[in-house]
Amino acid sequence: MEHRTGTMVVCLKHVGITDWVREVENVSLSISQYGIVLDAGSSHTAVYIYEWPAEKDNDTGRVQQTHSCKVQGAGISSYSVFPGQAGASLKSCMKEAESLIPLSRHLETPLYLGATAGMRLLRMENQSLSDQVLWSVEEVLQSSPFSYQGARIITGQEEGAFGWVTVNYLSDRLKQGSGTTGALDLGGASTQISFVANQDVAEESAENAVTFRLYGNDYFLYTHSFLCYGKDQALKLALAQQTQSGDSSVLDPCFHPGYSVDRSYFSVYSSPCVMAGKPLVSRDSFTHVGAGNASLCQEVVRRIFNFSSCSFSRCSFNRVYQPPLQGPFGAFSAFYFVMNFLNLTSGSLESSREKLERYCSRPWTQIKQQHPDVKEKYLAEYCFSGSYILSLLTDGYNFTSDTWTDITFIKKISGSDAGWTLGYMLNLTNMIPAEAPDTPPLPHAGYVTLLFFISLLLFFLLFLCFRFLWPHRNSQTQMI
Numbered sequence: 001m002e003h004r005t006g007t008m009v010v011c012l013k014h015v016g017i018t019d020w021v022r023e024v025e026n027v028s029l030s031i032s033q034y035g036i037v038l039d040a041g042s043s044h045t046a047v048y049i050y051e052w053p054a055e056k057d058n059d060t061g062r063v064q065q066t067h068s069c070k071v072q073g074a075g076i077s078s079y080s081v082f083p084g085q086a087g088a089s090l091k092s093c094m095k096e097a098e099s100l101i102p103l104s105r106h107l108e109t110p111l112y113l114g115a116t117a118g119m120r121l122l123r124m125e126n127q128s129l130s131d132q133v134l135w136s137v138e139e140v141l142q143s144s145p146f147s148y149q150g151a152r153i154i155t156g157q158e159e160g161a162f163g164w165v166t167v168n169y170l171s172d173r174l175k176q177g178s179g180t181t182g183a184l185d186l187g188g189a190s191t192q193i194s195f196v197a198n199q200d201v202a203e204e205s206a207e208n209a210v211t212f213r214l215y216g217n218d219y220f221l222y223t224h225s226f227l228c229y230g231k232d233q234a235l236k237l238a239l240a241q242q243t244q245s246g247d248s249s250v251l252d253p254c255f256h257p258g259y260s261v262d263r264s265y266f267s268v269y270s271s272p273c274v275m276a277g278k279p280l281v282s283r284d285s286f287t288h289v290g291a292g293n294a295s296l297c298q299e300v301v302r303r304i305f306n307f308s309s310c311s312f313s314r315c316s317f318n319r320v321y322q323p324p325l326q327g328p329f330g331a332f333s334a335f336y337f338v339m340n341f342l343n344l345t346s347g348s349l350e351s352s353r354e355k356l357e358r359y360c361s362r363p364w365t366q367i368k369q370q371h372p373d374v375k376e377k378y379l380a381e382y383c384f385s386g387s388y389i390l391s392l393l394t395d396g397y398n399f400t401s402d403t404w405t406d407i408t409f410i411k412k413i414s415g416s417d418a419g420w421t422l423g424y425m426l427n428l429t430n431m432i433p434a435e436a437p438d439t440p441p442l443p444h445a446g447y448v449t450l451l452f453f454i455s456l457l458l459f460f461l462l463f464l465c466f467r468f469l470w471p472h473r474n475s476q477t478q479m480i
């Protein structure tokens with residue numbers, strides 16, 4: 001981010017020719033451009049700053065995430081009670097962005113906010129509240145010095161497709177036109193699967209088809225976003241299944257033995273994802289007791305998916321079309337957080353099941369003692385989350401023991417977070433051209449060097465002219 005300093009160095013230093021050429025190069029490269037995207041997720045909001053060299057914004061892999069800021073507190077959809085306060089929650093991360101991006105670049109830095117499944121659910125429940133939350137964040141973002149481009153609830157299709165663009169852009173696969181990687185994103189309230197499939201997708205289920213033309217290559221993408229199948233909503237679905245009898249306590253195999261917490265029925269049944277009504281009992285809460293059994297947990301989890309019918313040639317679950325999987329896949333967000341914590345990012349499907357079985361059966365007190373620094377909510381839920389991930393990937397998406405190793409659990413690629421935000425910005429700023437850019441015969445540095453030597457040659461020619469004309473005039477004077 002040090003722009004002007006490059007120029008100063010050129011002026012003050014006594015440099016050799018190659019050093020000089022390098023400095024000129026550095027100056028032109030150090031003029032960066034910036035973009036900001038706010039990911040307003042169901043569980044939290046994150047602000048991402050991207051940076052790229054001003055002159056080379058069309059090159060694959062040139063845009064990089066240089067900073068991220070986690071907004072304090074829960075996601076913007078949680079402000080439905082006081083919608084006006086949603087915007088204020090963003091202020092400190094926005095101030096941080098102001099201090100990190102050079103002042104001279106503020107006005108031309110595009111700023112976007114995209115909200116995902118939490119806001120989709122709030123809009124389903126109460127459109128007016130979701131509008132008020134968006135207005136509140138809009139007000140704060142509009143008053144920032146950046147070039148505000150809008151705050152909106154993005155569609156599940158965009159979330160899936162731009163996650164795919166991000167992963168393939170960062171791994172440099174788009175420009176090379178080589179094989180691509182599928183993208184698996186697990187959030188708090190929804191989950192996305194996207195991969196290149198053949199063109200039949202559009203014929204069989206148009207709503208799952210996205211086409212991109214990037215760098216001269218056509219990509220036919222299958223994408224689907226399952227609202228309510230992020231890990232927080234999936235837990236509510238699983239708890240609703242287990243509390244239907246209305247008993248005062250529930251013995252849950254997805255939580256550790258010794259775990260016991262009172263929960264309100266409201267916390268489970270108030271979600272628009274939970275269709276079943278609260279059991280007809282007078283009590284308001286139940287005791288959630290852990291039993292620690294991963295294979296039984298998988299059975300509980302399996303029941304939140306509907307495999308009963310499929311009107312297409314093949315389905316994943318809930319009557320959603322899914323063509324045959326085509327790997328490899330990058331799995332990020334909660335897929336990574338959970339599998340990384342459980343040490344399940346490598347190894348076979350069978351070994352992952354065995355490890356999870358052992359982990360879930362361990363007493364809750366022992367788990368807490370061993371991980372005093374981990375947030376208790378996350379810690380309590382890793383057994384459920386791991387079981388849910390295994391079930392979603394195998395029962396849901398149809399990964400098998402053979403295809404399990406096609407999945408790589410990732411957080412970042414070359415320093416940038418995997419997620420939909422980078423792909424979203426690249427698309428809105430038209431940074432990935434549809435056609436492959438003409439490759440210049442010389443690289444940028446080549447032109448600078450050429451220019452330098454042409455100037456040198458001109459200077460030399462001028463010098464020669466002077467040299468030969470001057471004595472000639474002198475001799476004429478002498479003759480007179």
Ligand SMILES: O=P(O)(O)OP(=O)(O)OP(=O)(O)OC[C@H]1O[C@@H](n2cnc3c(O)ncnc32)[C@H](O)[C@@H]1O
Nearest residue numbers: 041042043044116117187188189190230333334337
């Ligand atoms: O995409 P949506 O569904 O809107 O949700 P989100 O964007 O807020 O979701 P994230 O990927 O940020 O997080 C996914 C879930 O993982 C949880 N989570 C975040 N960090 C975690 C960690 O270190 N360990 C376990 N869970 C974590 C988080 O609370 C969510 O429930």
Ligand SMILES: [Ca+2]
Nearest residue numbers: 041116187333
């Ligand atoms: Ca997300």
